[in-house]
Amino acid sequence: MLAMNKKNFLGTVCAAVALAAVVSACGDGTTRSTGLEFSRNMYDPIAFNPDQPNKNFKNGITAQTPPTGTTPIGFTRFDYENSVEGYELAGAEITVNPLTVTEQNLKEGHALYVTYCAVCHGPEGNGDGTITKDREVEDSRGKRALENFPEPPSYQKSAGTPSSRGGQMSELTAGKIFHTITYGWNSMGPHASQISPEDRWKVVMYVQELQKK
Amino acid sequence: MRNISSVLGKLAKSISVGLVLLFAVTSVSNAQDASNGGALFKANACNSCHAVGRQLTGPDLAGLTDRREESWIIKWVHNPQGMVDSGDPQAVELKGKFPTMMAPYSHLSDDDVRDIIAYLQAEEAKAAAKKEQAAAQGGGAGGSQGASTLMIVIVSVLVVIVVGVSILLSRITKTLEKVIDTNKESIDVATAEYAARGSKFGQFAKAFVRNKKLVFFAVLMIVALLGVVGWKTGWNVGVHQGYQPVQPIKFSHQIHAGVNQIECQYCHGGAFKSKNASIPSANVCMNCHNTITAGDHYDNDSGISPEIAKLYRAVDWDPETRTYGNDTRPIEWIRIHNLPDFAYFNHSQHVVVAGVECQTCHGPIETMEEVYQYSPLTMKWCIDCHRETSVDTDNQYYDQLIEAHDKLKKGEKMTAAMIGGLECGKCHY
Numbered sequence: 154m155l156a157m158n159k160k161n162f163l164g165t166v167c168a169a170v171a172l173a174a175v176v177s178a179c180g181d182g183t184t185r186s187t188g189l190e191f192s193r194n195m196y197d198p199i200a201f202n203p204d205q206p207n208k209n210f211k212n213g214i215t216a217q218t219p220p221t222g223t224t225p226i227g228f229t230r231f232d233y234e235n236s237v238e239g240y241e242l243a244g245a246e247i248t249v250n251p252l253t254v255t256e257q258n259l260k261e262g263h264a265l266y267v268t269y270c271a272v273c274h275g276p277e278g279n280g281d282g283t284i285t286k287d288r289e290v291e292d293s294r295g296k297r298a299l300e301n302f303p304e305p306p307s308y309q310k311s312a313g314t315p316s317s318r319g320g321q322m323s324e325l326t327a328g329k330i331f332h333t334i335t336y337g338w339n340s341m342g343p344h345a346s347q348i349s350p351e352d353r354w355k356v357v358m359y360v361q362e363l364q365k366k
Numbered sequence: 367m368r369n370i371s372s373v374l375g376k377l378a379k380s381i382s383v384g385l386v387l388l389f390a391v392t393s394v395s396n397a398q399d400a401s402n403g404g405a406l407f408k409a410n411a412c413n414s415c416h417a418v419g420r421q422l423t424g425p426d427l428a429g430l431t432d433r434r435e436e437s438w439i440i441k442w443v444h445n446p447q448g449m450v451d452s453g454d455p456q457a458v459e460l461k462g463k464f465p466t467m468m469a470p471y472s473h474l475s476d477d478d479v480r481d482i483i484a485y486l487q488a489e490e491a492k493a494a495a496k497k498e499q500a501a502a503q504g505g506g507a508g509g510s511q512g513a514s515t516l517m518i519v520i521v522s523v524l525v526v527i528v529v530g531v532s533i534l535l536s537r538i539t540k541t542l543e544k545v546i547d548t549n550k551e552s553i554d555v556a557t558a559e560y561a562a563r564g565s566k567f568g569q570f571a572k573a574f575v576r577n578k579k580l581v582f583f584a585v586l587m588i589v590a591l592l593g594v595v596g597w598k599t600g601w602n603v604g605v606h607q608g609y610q611p612v613q614p615i616k617f618s619h620q621i622h623a624g625v626n627q628i629e630c631q632y633c634h635g636g637a638f639k640s641k642n643a644s645i646p647s648a649n650v651c652m653n654c655h656n657t658i659t660a661g662d663h664y665d666n667d668s669g670i671s672p673e674i675a676k677l678y679r680a681v682d683w684d685p686e687t688r689t690y691g692n693d694t695r696p697i698e699w700i701r702i703h704n705l706p707d708f709a710y711f712n713h714s715q716h717v718v719v720a721g722v723e724c725q726t727c728h729g730p731i732e733t734m735e736e737v738y739q740y741s742p743l744t745m746k747w748c749i750d751c752h753r754e755t756s757v758d759t760d761n762q763y764y765d766q767l768i769e770a771h772d773k774l775k776k777g778e779k780m781t782a783a784m785i786g787g788l789e790c791g792k793c794h795y
Contacts, residue, residue: 183610184739187704191603197704202647204701214696216647229592268629282412283627284654290625292735294617300658303422308412314411319469322411328522339423339466342653346614347635 229350233328235336238330240318247328250361252354262359266351269344270360276365278308303340309366323364330357398477403485406478410471419693420669421688423466423659427486428493440479444472604706610738611700616673624732630724637713637724643697648681659685702739709745720758 190196207215233239242281252258267276275281286305289296299360306314310323317339318329325333334353337343348356385627404695407413415424430439434456442449442457446468449457546553574580583771631637638643655677661669668675670685677683705711707746716722721795725788741747773780786792 158713159637182608184608185611187606187609189603193604195706195708198707202701203642204699206550208696268631268635272626274631280414282688288625290618290621292620294663295661299621300660300662302654302657303417304408304411305411310410314409315469315473317411317415317469317473319710340657341507342649342656344653346647346649348630349639 191219193214212318227349231331231335231350234334237318239336240332240338243332244326244329247331248326250327250354250358252351252358258355258358259362261352262355262357264350265356266359269348270356273302273341274308277366278360279312280305280307280314305341308360308363310364327354327361327362329358330360390445398481398484400481400484400488402478403481403483404518406474407482410474412482415468418486419493423688424464424468426458430486431483436480436483439483440476442468443470443474443479445470456663457616483767564773599749605744606702606739607742608738609702610736611702613700613736615676616736618735619731619733619737620733630731637717639714641710641712641714643713648694648697651677652681652683653666657682683758703743705743719761722756 154170193268193292201215203216205215206213219225219338231243233243249360266274271282272284273280273282275285281304284302287301288299290299300361306312306316306322308322310321314322314324316322316325329355333341335343335354346354394761415422416427417427420426434442438454438456446457447470448499449466450461465475622633623630631645633650634643635646636642655674659669660671664671668685670678677697678685680695680697683689684691716727717724727741731737731740770785772782781787
C-alpha cells in the first residue's frame with residue numbers, strides 16, 4: 154500500500170515539476186502587464202511628468218508650448234520670418250557663422266550632422282542618406298520594400314547641383330542654411346525643436362566644410 | 367464558371383501589361399534619351415520637389431504632356447517667374463495653387479528638357495505596368511470584395527449549423543429524460559449501493575494520514591514549493607522586465623532604427639541634453655511623414671497607411687493640401703520604462719559623458735517591431751554595472767578634483783563655496 158502510495162506521490166510531484174517547467178518556458182518573456190506591484194504610490198511621481206495628462210491646463214497636456222514671442226533661457230533669437238523673403242534676407246545679412254571655426258566645434262558639428270542630417274543628406278552631403286535608398290524589412294507582416302524618401306540635392310561643389318531657390322547648393326551662405334534648418338524647406342521639415350540655435354550653427358559650420366568638397 | 371472568368375481576366379491583364387511595356391519601350395526609343403533625362407532630373411534635384419504619381423512640394427508630374435504643350439514646359443523650366451509676370455493663365459494658376467515658386471533652370475537646353483519629359487513618360491509607363499502586374503497577381507480590389515461576400519456565406523452557414531445543433535440537443539435531452547423515467551427503480555438501487563461502499567478517495571486519505579513520514583514529506587514539499595514561488599514573486603514585485611504594452615500607433619523600431627538606420631537621438635534628442643530621453647513630439651514624425659505615407663502596402667482609397675493616418679489625425683495634417691489645421695490632439699503613448707520617482711537617473715550623464723550605447727540598457731531595440739523593457743531597472747542592476755565600469759578620467763571634473771586634493775595636501779585653505787557649496791541646488795531642490 155505504502156509502496157504504491159509513494160510511487161503515486163512521486164509520480165504526481167514529477168508531473169507537477171515537469172508541467173511547471175514547461176509552463177514557465179512558454180512565451181518570449183514579454184508581457185502586456187506590468188506584473189505584481191506593491192505600494193505603487195511610492196513609485197509614481199508626485200509632480201507631473203511632461204508626458205502625463207494634466208487637468209490643470211485647459212488642453213489637458215503637461216508639456217505646454219511656450220507662449221509666442223518668448224525665448225527660452227540659453228536660446229538666441231532668430232528674427233527672420235518663415236518665408237522666401239526671410240530666407241533671402243537671412244542669407245544676405247548673415248554670411249559669416251557667429252561661431253569661430255575650431256576643431257572642437259567642427260567635431261561637434263559633425264556628430265550633430267550624423268545624428269540629424271545624414272539619414273537623408275548622406276554622410277558626405279551627397280544626398281544619398283539611408284532612407285533615400287531601396288531597402289526591405291521582414292517582420293510580422295511579411296517581407297516588403299519600404300518607401301524611399303526623395304533624395305535631397307548635394308551640397309558638394311563637385312556635384313554642381315543648383316538650389317531650388319536659385320544659385321548653387323555649394324554657394325549657400327551660413328544664414329540660408331541656418332534658416333533652412335530652423336524652418337525647413339520643400340520636403341525637409343523644420344528642425345528647430347530638435348537642434349538648439351548654438352548646435353544649429355555648429356551644423357552649419359560642418360555643412361560649409363562639405364560645400365568645399 | 368468563376369474560375370474560367372478569373373483565368374481569362376488574368377490572361378487579359380498580363381497581355382495588356384505586355385502591351386504597355388512594349389509601348390513604353392518603343393515610345394522611349396523613338397523619342398528622346400530618357401536615361402539622360404533621368405540623370406538630369408537627379409543632378410538638378412528636381413526629385414526633391416517632384417515625383418510621378420504623387421504630389422510633393424511641387425505638382426504631380428504624371429500626365430504632364432496631356433496637360434501642357436512641350437513648348438510651354440520648356441519656357442516654364444527656363445523662367446517660371448517670368449511666365450507668371452507675363453500673365454500666362456496656366457502659370458498664374460500654378461502660382462496661386464503652390465505657395466513656393468520654382469527656381470529658374472535656364473542652364474538646361476531645350477533638348478535637356480525634352481529628355482526629362484521622356485524620362486517622366488517612361489517612369490509613368492513603368493509605374494502603370496507595375497500597378498497592372500500587382501493587380502493581376504493579387505486579384506486587386508476585386509479580391510477584397512470577393513472576400514467580403516465569402517465572409518457573409520460563411521457566417522450564414524455557421525448560423526444554420528448552430529440552429530441545427532440546438533434543435534438536435536433539445537431532442538437528445540428529451541429522450542434521456544424519458545430513459546430516466548422508465549428505469550427509475552434500478553437507478554435508485556445502484557446509487558444506494560455506491561454510497562454504502564465508501565469512496566476510494568476516502569480510503570486513500572485515511573491511509574495517508576496514518577503514515578506520519580509521508581505526511582511530513584508532503585508538508586515539506588508544499589513549504590518548499592511555496593517558498594520558491596514566494597521568493598521568485600517577491601523579488602519581481604514592481605519589476606517590469608519584459609513589459610510590452612500595446613501602443614496607440616504601431617510604431618516599429620525595427621523599421622525606423624534598424625532598416626532606415628535613423629540615429630536614436632534624431633527622435634530621442636533629450637538623451638544628449640537632459641535627464642529624460644524624451645518621446646518625440648509629433649512634429650518630429652512629420653519631418654519625414656509629410657512625404658512618406660507608406661500607402662503602397664494598403665488597399666485603401668487614401669493611399670495612406672492606417673497607422674500614419676493616425677499621426678495625420680493627431681497633428682491635423684491634410685495630405686491633399688499639405689497644410690496643418692488647428693484641431694490637434696496628442697498621441698497618448700504608453701510609457702514602458704517606469705523608473706521609481708525616488709530614484710534619480712540622468713540620460714545625458716550616461717550617453718554623453720560615459721558614452722554608453724543605448725542598446726546596453728535598452729537591448730536590441732533596432733530589431734524590436736514592438737518595444738519591450740529589456741533590462742530589469744532594479745537597484746542591483748544599476749549597481750552591478752557601476753561596480754564594473756571603469757571611469758574615463760580625461761575631463762575637467764577630474765582635473766578640478768585632483769587640483770582640490772593637491773591644494774589640501776599643501777595645506778591651503780579651501781571653503782565650502784570653492785567646492786560648489788554656493789550652488790542653488792545644494793539647498794533648494
